[in-house]
Amino acid sequence: MAGLITRFAPSPTGLLHLGHAFSALTAARLAEDARGQFLLRIEDIDQTRAKPIYEQKIQDDLHWLGLDWPVPVMRQSDRHAAYDAALAWLDSLGVTYRCTCTRGDIRVALAAPQEGAPMIGPDGPVYPGTCRHAGHRAPDAAIRLDMARAVALTGPIRFVECGPLRQGVHEFTAEWLTRQVGDIVLARRDIGTSYHLAVTVDDAAQGVTLVTRGADLFDATAVHAVLQRLLDLPTPTYHHHRLIRDADGKRLAKRDDSRALAQYRAQGASPADIRALVGL
Numbered sequence: 479m480a481g482l483i484t485r486f487a488p489s490p491t492g493l494l495h496l497g498h499a500f501s502a503l504t505a506a507r508l509a510e511d512a513r514g515q516f517l518l519r520i521e522d523i524d525q526t527r528a529k530p531i532y533e534q535k536i537q538d539d540l541h542w543l544g545l546d547w548p549v550p551v552m553r554q555s556d557r558h559a560a561y562d563a564a565l566a567w568l569d570s571l572g573v574t575y576r577c578t579c580t581r582g583d584i585r586v587a588l589a590a591p592q593e594g595a596p597m598i599g600p601d602g603p604v605y606p607g608t609c610r611h612a613g614h615r616a617p618d619a620a621i622r623l624d625m626a627r628a629v630a631l632t633g634p635i636r637f638v639e640c641g642p643l644r645q646g647v648h649e650f651t652a653e654w655l656t657r658q659v660g661d662i663v664l665a666r667r668d669i670g671t672s673y674h675l676a677v678t679v680d681d682a683a684q685g686v687t688l689v690t691r692g693a694d695l696f697d698a699t700a701v702h703a704v705l706q707r708l709l710d711l712p713t714p715t716y717h718h719h720r721l722i723r724d725a726d727g728k729r730l731a732k733r734d735d736s737r738a739l740a741q742y743r744a745q746g747a748s749p750a751d752i753r754a755l756v757g758l
């Protein structure tokens with residue numbers, strides 16, 4: 479079996495744009511250079527936003543770019559049993575709690591004068607901890623990671639970066655993770671899991687040894703490394719790549735259809751043109 483396994487893991491909530499093409503092409507090239515394997519995974523946990531039509535268009539665009547991957551493709555909407563098992567394990571470690579806060583509650587708590595300016599973590603402003611010791615039992619509450627308890631179990635967290643931007647070993651102290659990342663959501667009340675939990679569980683389930691993703695997810699990777707330690711999963715190597723920006727220097731968004739690959743295709747661009755546009 480192939481040594482290196484990497485993946486492209488899009489959410490089917492819109493059309494692929496140049497930034498996605500760059501990410502997928504980078505992952506596929508890293509796999510090819512190492513004679514490893516490139517996988518596709520569909521990250522459709524948010525069923526209010528994911529659409530089968532986008533999943534189809536994503537696969538069409540990737541095939542058109544010349545990429546190929548083993549089938550059947552892993553789809554996160556099929557994986558809830560695995561996420562529930564991981565949550566039950568984290569719960570048994572005593573590192574989770576239920577949170578009933580609405581976005582509004584969190585905004586109000588963060589605006590309290592004693593809070594000062596909130597730290598910005600991988601999911602936005604760091605949660606102020608309102609429900610940490612509340613002992614909520616509501617079955618439909620969100621589930622958060624008690625980061626202080628988690629890092630008390632794991633100690634400092636490390637991962638190895640092999641991308642050119644920040645190559646080397648990165649270490650995150652318990653203090654940094656508690657202050658700068660905080661009690662992230664493990665399971666949203668509406669979908670029963672979260673990006674962080676699902677991506678961690680699935681990268682391990684697929685035997686991914688190299689995670690290829692955008693540099694915007696660097697701090698999220700620290701969260702995943704914490705979860706890997708708690709769940710006793712291997713920590714892959716990471717390659718965080720540069721982001722593709724538009725002419726104004728803004729990062730490309732899914733809603734920005736002018737940068738959709740489909741638009742370039744419709745205007746007669748070739749896969750080689752796309753590679754050139756993203757600097758490959």
Ligand code: GLU
Nearest residue numbers: 487488489521677690691
């Ligand atoms: N579904 C995520 C995205 O599209 C995956 C990113 C990742 O974890 O590599 O942003």
Ligand code: ZN
Nearest residue numbers: 577578579609
């Ligand atoms: Zn709360």
